[in-house]
Structure formats: C-alpha cells, structure tokens
Amino acid sequence: MKNRENIKGFTLLELLTVISIIAVLMGIVVPIVSEATRKSKVAKSRATIAKIEMALSAYENDWGEFPPPPSNTAPDLNNNTGDLYTFLNARSTSGSAYMEIRTQDTNSNDQILDPWGNPYVVTVFFSGLSMPSNNNTTFDIYSLGPDGTTSTNGGDANDINNWSR
Numbered sequence: 001m002k003n004r005e006n007i008k009g010f011t012l013l014e015l016l017t018v019i020s021i022i023a024v025l026m027g028i029v030v031p032i033v034s035e036a037t038r039k040s041k042v043a044k045s046r047a048t049i050a051k052i053e054m055a056l057s058a059y060e061n062d063w064g065e066f067p068p069p070p071s072n073t074a075p076d077l078n079n080n081t082g083d084l085y086t087f088l089n090a091r092s093t094s095g096s097a098y099m100e101i102r103t104q105d106t107n108s109n110d111q112i113l114d115p116w117g118n119p120y121v122v123t124v125f126f127s128g129l130s131m132p133s134n135n136n137t138t139f140d141i142y143s144l145g146p147d148g149t150t151s152t153n154g155g156d157a158n159d160i161n162n163w164s165r
C-alpha cells in the first residue's frame with residue numbers, strides 16, 4: 001500500500017512538472033509564432049501592393065491612363081477595387097492579365113483582400129475624376145493592417161501603404 005502511494009505521488013509530481021514545462025514553453029513559443037505570422041502577413045501585404053503597383057503601371061503603359069474609377073461612386077472614392085480587379089485581371093494588349101488574382105484572394109465584390117481578409121484600399125489617378133491624396137499623379141494603395149481599422153484613432157499606425165516606406 002505504502003509503495004503504491006509513493007508511485008502515485010511521484011507520478012502526480014511528474015505530471016505537474018510536465019504541465020509546468022509545457023506552460024512555460026507555450027509562453028515562449030506562442031508569442032514567437034504569432035509575431036512571425038504577423039511579420040509574414042505584413043510581408044505578403046507589401047508584396048501584393050507591389051504587384052498592384054506593377055500591374056497599374058503596365059496598364060497605364062498600354063492604355064495611356066490608369067483604370068477609370070467605378071462609374072457609380074464619388075469621384076475621389078474609387079477605393080472599391082472591384083472594377084480594378086476586372087481591369088487588372090482581364091484587359092491587356094498582350095492577352096494576359098496584368099495581375100494574376102486568385103479568386104480565393106478576393107471577396108464577393110471582386111475586391112482584392114489583404115492577408116487579414118480586408119480589401120486593399122486603392123485610389124488611382126484618373127484625369128478629372130480621381131486624385132489620390134498622397135501620390136497625386138499615380139495611385140495610393142494601402143492595407144488596413146492587422147487591426148483591420150482605418151486611420152481613425154491611431155489605427156493607421158500599422159497600415160501598410162505605398163507612400164511612407
């Protein structure tokens with residue numbers, strides 16, 4: 001009986017030790033993994049912004065102007081990238097798309113989504129209709145970043161854009 005209690009007590013101590021070790025390891029590993037994931041998403045977001053930039057430049061090179069803003073929105077609010085998707089995905093003098101956009105990277109409105117699932121905000125210069133506030137003669141592109149919020153209340157601190165890098 002005494003022997004059995006000893007074995008049981010030792011096993012419980014072992015179990016507690018293992019649980020403690022796992023808890024400590026989780027405390028170290030989880031923040032490292034989540035930080036790595038965040039960095040990876042930021043990098044992916046930057047890469048997509050660069051792709052959109054290249055596609056818009058190629059489009060402008062072919063057609064002499066950037067894709068026009070959606071017809072039913074206010075002049076300087078062409079941040080609905082639905083039409084942009086159509087232009088970048090379908091219209092090219094070479095026959096190929098300016099940008100290969102996978103459907104899983106878009107929402108039901110054909111807006112291109114960032115790694116956090118929010119649409120990139122794209123404002124493209126279009127004579128007489130649209131002028132980006134940062135890159136006046138080309139295009140402003142940004143992701144709302146990990147917090148998914150706009151520039152209100154300091155939410156722009158983690159935005160990823162093409163004018164402040």
Ligand SMILES: [Ca+2]
Pocket residue numbers: 143144145146147148149150155156157158159
């Ligand atoms: Ca943000």
